[in-house]
Amino acid sequence: MTGRVIVITSGKGGVGKTTTSANIGTALAKAGQKVVLIDTDIGLRNLDLLLGLENRIVYTIIDVVEERCKLKQALVKDKKNPNLCLLAAAQTRDKSSINQEQLKSICDELKEENDFIIVDCPAGIEQGFQNAVAGATEAIVVTTPEMSAVRDADRIIGLLEAKEEIESYKLLLNRVRPKLVQSNDMMSVDDVVDILSCSLIGIIPEDVGVITSTNKGEPIVNDEKSLAGQAYQNVAKRIMGEEVDFLDIDEPKGFVAKIKKFFAGLFGKEQKA
Amino acid sequence: MKEIFTDLYRKLAGFFQAPPEKENLKEVACNRLKLVLMQDRTNLTPFLLERMRGEMIDVLSKYVEMDKEALELSFEQEGEQMALMLSIPVLRAKDEAELQALIKAEEEAKVKAEKEKTAGKTGTGKKSKKSSEEAAKGPKKKKSRKKKQ
Numbered sequence: 001m002t003g004r005v006i007v008i009t010s011g012k013g014g015v016g017k018t019t020t021s022a023n024i025g026t027a028l029a030k031a032g033q034k035v036v037l038i039d040t041d042i043g044l045r046n047l048d049l050l051l052g053l054e055n056r057i058v059y060t061i062i063d064v065v066e067e068r069c070k071l072k073q074a075l076v077k078d079k080k081n082p083n084l085c086l087l088a089a090a091q092t093r094d095k096s097s098i099n100q101e102q103l104k105s106i107c108d109e110l111k112e113e114n115d116f117i118i119v120d121c122p123a124g125i126e127q128g129f130q131n132a133v134a135g136a137t138e139a140i141v142v143t144t145p146e147m148s149a150v151r152d153a154d155r156i157i158g159l160l161e162a163k164e165e166i167e168s169y170k171l172l173l174n175r176v177r178p179k180l181v182q183s184n185d186m187m188s189v190d191d192v193v194d195i196l197s198c199s200l201i202g203i204i205p206e207d208v209g210v211i212t213s214t215n216k217g218e219p220i221v222n223d224e225k226s227l228a229g230q231a232y233q234n235v236a237k238r239i240m241g242e243e244v245d246f247l248d249i250d251e252p253k254g255f256v257a258k259i260k261k262f263f264a265g266l267f268g269k270e271q272k273a
Numbered sequence: 274m275k276e277i278f279t280d281l282y283r284k285l286a287g288f289f290q291a292p293p294e295k296e297n298l299k300e301v302a303c304n305r306l307k308l309v310l311m312q313d314r315t316n317l318t319p320f321l322l323e324r325m326r327g328e329m330i331d332v333l334s335k336y337v338e339m340d341k342e343a344l345e346l347s348f349e350q351e352g353e354q355m356a357l358m359l360s361i362p363v364l365r366a367k368d369e370a371e372l373q374a375l376i377k378a379e380e381e382a383k384v385k386a387e388k389e390k391t392a393g394k395t396g397t398g399k400k401s402k403k404s405s406e407e408a409a410k411g412p413k414k415k416k417s418r419k420k421k422q
Contacts, residue, residue, distance in 0.1 A: 147306050154310050184299040191303050195310065 003034075005107045005117040006239070007136035009160075011152030013123030015144045016174040019210060019219075020232075021120035022050040024140075026219040027236030029084035033115040036075065038087045038106070040132040041122040042097055045089035052079060052217020053086055062090040065102045071109055080222070095127045100134035107135025116239075125159060133160070139169040140201060145176055145187040154196055170201035172235065177206045178250045202235035204228050205249040311348040314355065322346065329359065335375055338365040 008021045018041070025037040038061065039047040048054045059074035064087070071087075078084035087106070090097065103119075110117050121132035133139070139160050143153035153171070160166045173189055180186035189203055207228035213220040220229040221236075227249065234244045312318065317325070326346050333339065340362040349356050367375075 147302050147309075150306055151309060151313065154313065158314070181299070184297045187299055187302050187306075191299065195303065195306060 001112065001115070003111040003114040003116055004138060005111060005119065005136045006138045006140060007119040007121050007132050008140050008142060009121035009129065009132065009156055010123065010142040010149070011125060011156040012143075012149045015142050015149050016204070016210075017123070017142050018046050018050055018120055019214070020140070020142050020172060020174065020204075020235075021118050022047060022219045023221045023229075023232035024236055024239065025084055025116075025118045026051075026078070026081065027221045027233050028116050028118075028239065029078065029081040030221070031236060031240065032083065033240070034083050034113070035116045035118060036085045036087060036110050036114050038103075038110075038117060038119045039089040040098075040103065040119055040128060042089045042128070043091065043094045044122065045091050047120050048076075048086060048088050049217060050214055050219060051086060053088075054217075057086075057088045060088045060090040061106070062093050062097050064106065065098050071106065095122065095131065098131055100131055103131050104135040125155065129156075129159075133163060133166065137165055137167050139166055140172050141169055141198065142172045142174055143192065143196075144174050145181070145189070145192055147187075150187070150192055150195060157196060157198055169198065171196060171198040172202045172204065173200065174204045175206045176203055176249060182250070200246070201238050202231060203246050203249065204231045204235075205247075315348065333361065336372070337361075337363050337367060339363050 006024075008017050008024070010017050018039075021037055021039075025035050029035045037047060037051070039045050040061070041047075042062065048057055053076050056076050058076075059069040061074065063069045064071050064074045074087055075085040076088060078086070087110075107117055107119070117135070119132050119136055122128035141153050141156055141160070143149045157169065160169045171193065173192055176189060177186055181188045189200070193200055205227050207220065207226055209220050209223060209226040210228055213223065213226075219232075220226050221232045223229045227247065231247050231249075234247060237244045326344065329346070330339075330341050330344060334341065343362045345358075345360040347358050347360075349358050
């Protein structure tokens with residue numbers, strides 16, 4: 001089989017690349033796909049923490065590259081889902097410890113036995129980014145509705161467009177705060193899509209659950225009730241080619257609207273507030 | 274005691290007054306972002322844009338009389354394509370005699386420059402004029418987004 005290699009990137013740091021990688025990976029694995037998550041943020045690894053696997057790492061991607069172990073030995077199995085594996089980054093080295101060809105060959109090898117390879121890219125547009133993108137044919141650009149994040153996303157989109165290997169890229173809008181959008185204090189989803197002229201793969205609402213789930217070392221997709229978790233689940237479905245409507249994350253304005261929404265939900269009707 | 278009353282008065286007054294008009298921060302963010310992205314994508318700094326504007330005015334004002342102060346230059350994103358929009362308020366069209374005179378003068382200058390060139394002298398004046406002509410090939414110039422890096 002030939003798996004798909006998707007890089008999760010953003011340019012700016014702190015917009016949720018690692019959270020997105022962990023959640024998309026987990027959601028795909030839950031749907032029965034074989035998934036490997038690669039952390040390419042060498043020196044600043046965090047994907048292991050988000051998955052709660054920090055105590056199980058024996059070998060890292062650098063050990064694979066420097067031939068201290070086989071690729072299969074370095075894959076750490078997820079606690080809950082045997083379909084999901086992590087290839088961790090080394091914490092005591094830096095981005096120059098690995099090059100684009102090495103990452104590409106790792107991706108190519110993993111492709112043969114997995115459905116999806118999700119590459120978590122470090123912030124920035126330097127070597128770390130170039131490495132992460134090397135093996136990928138698809139990209140998800142994560143951004144938030146903030147000016148600095150959108151500007152950096154635009155830069156990343158420009159760089160991705162210049163890469164021949166990248167066949168498609170989609171936008172994931174993270175940490176959307178419907179209340180601020182409604183009061184015209186924050187850019188809306190449409191504004192960002194319009195400015196970047198890039199098609200969307202997901203809208204993730206701001207959710208405190210993301211913080212608590214990181215504390216537990218369990219991605220938020222495992223929490224069925226959480227809105228952010230559902231949104232990530234939908235992203236995974238869209239990646240697999242399913243057509244799913246975007247979640248209605250708008251908060252109903254008044255009391256009456258709230259009741260209406262409650263009843264609409266009860267009778268399974270989709271209603272926009 | 275006095276403080277309590279002034280505070281109370283302020284609160285009461287505030288209650289009956291209309292709330293101050295709220296700034297639309299979303300619009301502010303969008304507009305600032307559009308401007309900065311335009312600069313990022315084209316590598317045109319405000320200085321270069323002003324220069325481009327000046328050169329365009331030089332060329333276009335040869336053909337039409339226009340309001341030089343009101344000439345507006347902006348970029349617009351239309352899906353995948355980026356367009357350079359130029360809005361020129363025309364004050365007066367030049368009449369035929371003026372245009373003919375212009376063409377004649379240009380031709381003469383060309384011939385003169387050509388002669389100088391063959392005589393071994395290089396005219397610097399011609400060079401700068403050529404670059405300004407290139408800058409104003411059309412009021413609407415489409416630029417593919419793919420070009421940027």
